[in-house]
Amino acid sequence: MAQDRSGSDSNFQRGRAAETRAARFLETQGVQIIGRNVRTGQGEIDLIGSTRGLILFIEVKARALDHFGGAAASITMRKQQRLIRAAHSWLADHAHHQCRHSGRAQGGTALPRCRFDAILIDRLGLRWVQDAFRA
Numbered sequence: 796m797a798q799d800r801s802g803s804d805s806n807f808q809r810g811r812a813a814e815t816r817a818a819r820f821l822e823t824q825g826v827q828i829i830g831r832n833v834r835t836g837q838g839e840i841d842l843i844g845s846t847r848g849l850i851l852f853i854e855v856k857a858r859a860l861d862h863f864g865g866a867a868a869s870i871t872m873r874k875q876q877r878l879i880r881a882a883h884s885w886l887a888d889h890a891h892h893q894c895r896h897s898g899r900a901q902g903g904t905a906l907p908r909c910r911f912d913a914i915l916i917d918r919l920g921l922r923w924v925q926d927a928f929r930a
Contacts, residue, residue, distance in 0.1 A: 799913040800813075800894060809857060809869035810855075810857065813855050813856075813857035813914075814831065814841055814842060814855045814902055815912035815915050816849050816916065817841075817842060817853070817916070817921070818831065818842055818854045818916070820852070820921055820923070821842070821844055822845075824888065824917050824923070825847075825926070826844040826845070826846045826851060827844060827845045827846065828837075828842060828843070829843050829844060829845050830842065830843035830885075831843075833881075833885060834864065835881045835884035835885050835888070835889075836878060836884055837877065837881040837883070838877040838878065838881035838903055839881065840852055840853075840854075840878065840881050840882065840885060841853055841855040842855060842927070843902065847850070848908060849908050849909065850886075850908070850909045850910070850912070851909075851911055852867070852878060852881075852882045852885075852909065852911050852912070853859050853909075853911075853912045853913065854870055854874070854878055854911070854912075854913045854927070855913070855914045856869050856870060856913065856914070856915055856916070857915075857916040858916070858917045859916070860888065863878050865906070870927065870928070877896070877929045878911060879911070880930045883930075884930070903906070909930075910926055911926070911927055911928050911929065911930065912924060912925050912926065912927055914929040
């Protein structure tokens with residue numbers, strides 16, 4: 796017997812709409828979106844962007860209600876660790892985007908810096924939290 800997935804389907808659609816809204820906002824801020832809903836062996840990254848020598852790994856969270864702390868509270872330590880692992884996996888598969896922690900690559904080539912950001916969409920509107928957490 797088929798299971799009614801209308802609730803999860805509507806959540807999925809709301810999530811995709813939030814990601815589209817976030818991507819459009821970021822593009823107006825000069826961020827080039829280079830990946831959407833990127834799946835790795837370690838998890839999914841909502842958006843990957845590039846701006847001014849930075850690679851951005853962006854988590855998008857939308858909440859209609861403030862129950863359980865709202866959009867920001869839903870990015871738990873466990874979720875952060877999953878995103879960090881997914882970002883490392885993506886970087887391993889895209890060597891031309893390797894990030895630096897400091898210094899330069901072999902041959903003196905500057906490597907881009909990486910940052911974990913969040914886009915929060917809730918009753919307060921859309922907020923871009925830059926450097927939301929660190930690896």
